[in-house]
Amino acid sequence: MAGRLEDEEYWHASEAKAFSFEDDEFGSQLCGVSKSGTARLSQRVREGMGIDSTYVSTDSLSGSLSRATISDSSQTAARPLQTLISEKSLLCILEAGNFHEKQPKGKLSPEEEVRILRRQVENRWVPPPVNDTVAKILLGYPYSLELYRSLKSKTELLDAAIAVGDGNAILAVVLFLVRTLKKNLVYQLLRTRPEAVAQYCQYLAIRLRVHELTDLLEMLGDNREASMKQFQLAVCGTMNPQRRLQKLQACFKNHFSLTDNKDRLLIENYIKLLDILILEWQLSMAGADAEIAKALVGQPVLSSLAYTCQHHWSEPKGSISAPLTLSQQQGVSDRQFQWTVLTVRASLHSWDDIEGLFITKSWLGGKKLKAAVSMEQVVMQLHAHGAPVDVLVKYLELIDNVDKRVGLAQKLQCHKAVVNVFVAKRDRQALISYKANLHPQSEDYFYAENSLRVSTTKWKN
């Protein structure tokens, strides 16, 4: 029956919970709802629930491809189609894709027949109006562009396609122009028609027709787009590291070497990074390191940095595989450098290294903080890696905002840090009531008690 009682208690307990010391979960709260709350509820609800597999719908496509799917088959029955749409409308929609030659209705007089025949013959060499042709493309009907032979009719055709805005029609016309006009004329037409250029470029890019694409873009004076396409190709299209480095170097020479190019430095750094990974590390390091260097080629700078932090931490400054060397050479920001070092060294539980990262001793022996990451983040990250309380307290003390410090310290159960704040504030009352909540006989409890006993503190209350 004890279980039942607990049950009762649970259901009638208030949802609005005050801060609880037992709540050891950290950071798992959203809009006032704590994760432990949902977890408890979910446990209750799931009690005695069957296994889901009985609800796998047999009609589901993905289910039939051997993956569990739950779809409610109790969907309200759809109303029959006839009640929702008229037969005529339905046919109109269903037939929309199919092309039917318009059949003349009824019997034709001889004159009419002659007229129709004449038009059919004419149509073999007189191009139909451009709008008709573009509409045909739009509707998915058969069409032919061959009759548009004059430059004027080609131009009109292109403009008609652009006016309707059907990218498919635009591409059809551009491909026709490319086939039937000399290059200069094509460029001339495209120069003032950005929609057509975009459509064509996209086609060339997907078809990997790189030379045509670059030619076109450079002709149109869009060097930036051209350089990006080249870069994309060199990097994303090349798997072999050596080849990639070579291509990248060529790409740099051709497109990014001008001093006013704002991406120049970035590409240079990228080349340097590949250089280090491929040439220096793989050659100078032995065995396993060289293997890892290979794997790092496809990864961001910070992965390499993390690697050096883990395996080459103690190397002297200036050595090619020391973390600081790599970081400076690549221009990694202080923030990212510190965060990477923090994460790696914390995962190795090397707490002392982290102290050296954030705290420098000044000439006069005082300590100076040089953190680019917020101390709250640092404390949370340390906590995530299981740092001991003493270490946490040390960094908690570095959080300037006292309220934030107390809040975080309570969440992480670093009671010493909280006690220290009250002492610093000379707030005896607060300290006494805080002590009341601590486990008697615990280390924290004695710490609080000692703090209260210290005679040098001038309490304000």
Place this chain on the structure above:
Amino acid sequence: MQSSLESRLDALHQISQRKLADILTRIPGRKDLIIDPVLMKPLECITGVSFLRSLGVDKIFKLEKSGFSCVNPQWVYLIYSDLITAKRVCDQINANIHQDHKNSYHIIFVPSDQVAIQQLLEEEGVHGIVTVHTFPWELIRLDGGVMSHELPGLFRMLFVDGDRSMLPAVARSLWSLQFLFGRIPLILSQGRFSLQIQKMVDILFDELGSPDKPDSEISCMLIVDRDVDYASVLLTPVTYSGLLDEVFGISSGTVELDSRAAGTQDGTAKKVSYQLSSNDAIYNEIKNRHFSDVFTFLSSKAKEIHSEYDRSRNMALHEMKHYVATELQKLTAMKRSLAYHIGACEAIIGEMGHRFESLHQTEQNILEGRNKRDNFNYAEECFATSGKLSSLRLLCLLALTQDGLSLDEAMVLKTQFLHCCGYEHLVTFHNLEKLGLLTRQSAGTNAGSIPYGANDTAGKLAGRVAQVVSQLPKRVSAFQAFAQRLKLFPEVSEEYDLKHPKDPGYVFGGSYVPVVCQLVNLLIKKELSPEEVLKLGSSIGTSSSVQKTAEWDSSAPHSFLVYFVGGVTYAEIAAFQLLEKLTGARILVAGTSIINGNRFIQSIV
């Protein structure tokens, strides 16, 4: 209870089914179906295995690189009309032909046939061997009055690459939709692609016919380009459905609950997909609630169910019999649904909890242009500590609200991003620039060097910036000026209760009202004429148009279809549904896909 407007949407998947059936019956005999994996989810909304079986489909495969083993001589591929997928299919077919197999090959393209693909088939030598079909499915109804064309690649195609080849398919879906309701008398379009779609719909009416219904059940259609309101995509939503999409990603109305929420403690990574439907009473209650209100509801519901079970324990036998026959099943289903949603809540808190509050605060500051230094710092911190999607989202939001970052700011963030995510993302930043979501266009060295493509908004925006800046004494960005004119920042007073919202801005915690929602609101209130409303919207630099047919009778429109070219967010859907409740208007919401901040960034990266 479904409204008549919504129940008419039942026709959509039936028409799609008919279209697919027509194609498959044209291929006689037994056949194997090879489906593009990305089509799987949307296809499930339209059809099931038994339907396909009834049309002679034998084996069903996923299109994969590794290939598959067909048993029937008829191969039917069902794929998106996309060049790269088409190439892969060509390769498989050619390989099969070289092995001297004599099969017959069909490709069904969704949603349309493309010149580029025809060209490819010809070049690959399969033209004439392969029979090509097109399957222009109708808009897919996800739930209630929400529809999606399920063309997730469309945003990038249009706004980044300037590729308009899918616009006709969009036009066609809007054309056939009007056969259900009658031709809509008032059509407002905002944005360059929307304008062209409207034009194409007109051509379709002329060439293919128009509905025979005399009056339209929908009085006004708004077609809107996604770039009219990027903020609604970038901001973090606070509604349950919005957060669910944020954390798990909802695709075609189903959510894949992984081990984070499925309650499998034993660590088996079994995924369970769960269809989100308003028929699920619990989901229907919580989908649009502010997250803080969801848990209260769920726990009271749990209490209810619990006491219901208790009651059953004390029942007499005859009562019990009746109970088991009627109530129990319902109760069990409800309990199951409850378990999923609670599990999902748990996962949402676990994933977002540690940064939700600070993120929300920062987003609000960014929107209103306050504490610029802190915002920038927060973004920088995000670059060091959070994932690439969330950091890029913040960057975009910063750029959007300040009419572009300064070159120095952009360089700092760009360098940090490349360091943590790889130099290959240089291209990503180029794409952001094209979208006008990086640097101030007028200040950049690249001004004017991009003569084409998707960035004419940006150019216009820059012009607009110069104009607005010269008029304003304070440093208010064009974005903020626009937001103030349109009253997009709700006035948050004591009475502003997120749990009982009176204002669509609650979907972003009371910090921002989605633009299009505000436009519709103005139309309903009829304080302004449709022309004036659109003029308000167009101050962000996009072109707009109002089209009225003879039937339009100048009374305030009361039923709407809102269509987003480039995708609509769950937050916007919730905002529209609140607007329906507040005003009594009927609003159907549709888009080329359902988008959120993460998918937005993914499509740029």
